[in-house]
Amino acid sequence: MIQYILTDIEGTTTSVNFVYEVLFPYFSTHFKDFVARHAELEALKAQIRATQETVQTEQNRAINENEAIEQLLAWTLEDRKHPALKILQGLVWQEGYQAGSLKGHIYTDVPPVLAQWKEAGKALGIYSSGSVQAQKLLFASSDFGDLTPLFSHYFDTAVGNKREVASYQNIQQAIGLPADQILFLSDIEQELDAARSAGFQTLQLVRDKTVPSQKHATAPNFAVCAEIAQSL
Numbered sequence: 001m002i003q004y005i006l007t008d009i010e011g012t013t014t015s016v017n018f019v020y021e022v023l024f025p026y027f028s029t030h031f032k033d034f035v036a037r038h039a040e041l042e043a044l045k046a047q048i049r050a051t052q053e054t055v056q057t058e059q060n061r062a063i064n065e066n067e068a069i070e071q072l073l074a075w076t077l078e079d080r081k082h083p084a085l086k087i088l089q090g091l092v093w094q095e096g097y098q099a100g101s102l103k104g105h106i107y108t109d110v111p112p113v114l115a116q117w118k119e120a121g122k123a124l125g126i127y128s129s130g131s132v133q134a135q136k137l138l139f140a141s142s143d144f145g146d147l148t149p150l151f152s153h154y155f156d157t158a159v160g161n162k163r164e165v166a167s168y169q170n171i172q173q174a175i176g177l178p179a180d181q182i183l184f185l186s187d188i189e190q191e192l193d194a195a196r197s198a199g200f201q202t203l204q205l206v207r208d209k210t211v212p213s214q215k216h217a218t219a220p221n222f223a224v225c226a227e228i229a230q231s232l
């Protein structure tokens with residue numbers, strides 16, 4: 001029986017468009033203003049230095065602070081998963097969420113089912129390539145209010161890449177339940193494959209333009225997920 005539901009965010013609880021059409025543009029629009037207002041912030045300076053070091057290593061080129069800022073904006077457009085960019089995005093988004101300019105998108109079918117699972121005694125967790133900080137911001141200031149009390153764990157790529165079996169083994173150790181009692185929800189087949197190889201149960205959310213998997217059970221929304229999860 002399923003005791004724990006681990007869910008992806010983008011394409012699963014949340015529209016992929018929210019990230020690409022709301023969050024990334026928000027960062028691109030507000031980053032320079034953020035830098036101007038927080039020039040002395042140590043967290044900012046450290047990420048600028050990390051960006052300079054990466055460019056030095058990869059391109060053998062020394063860049064100044066302004067060039068580092070332009071590099072970070074270019075990486076945003078490339079959706080590069082650089083730790084410095086992730087930390088800075090988190091800081092800029094935090095201001096946006098706190099100001100009420102950003103609200104985390106959650107599909108309407110998600111909150112009632114999460115609440116139902118929680119009431120039934122299941123534990124819930126998140127595994128997303130977005131940083132744990134960004135995950136908490138999204139769920140704390142969501143379209144449906146603060147959903148963070150529902151979750152007992154947040155995992156990001158600190159446990160490993162989402163397409164690698166070892167990541168799910170690390171998560172299983174952190175959760176402390178047998179792998180076959182954990183259900184992983186995602187829109188991406190390769191992530192589900194890796195989770196299954198670690199012994200997890202799997203279920204693919206097929207929303208928007210997601211291509212249905214032939215290898216995993218599929219569901220169009222969380223209500224159907226809940227029905228399928230009962231039979232696992």
Ligand SMILES: [Mg+2]
Pocket residue numbers: 008009010011012186187188
């Ligand atoms: Mg996804």
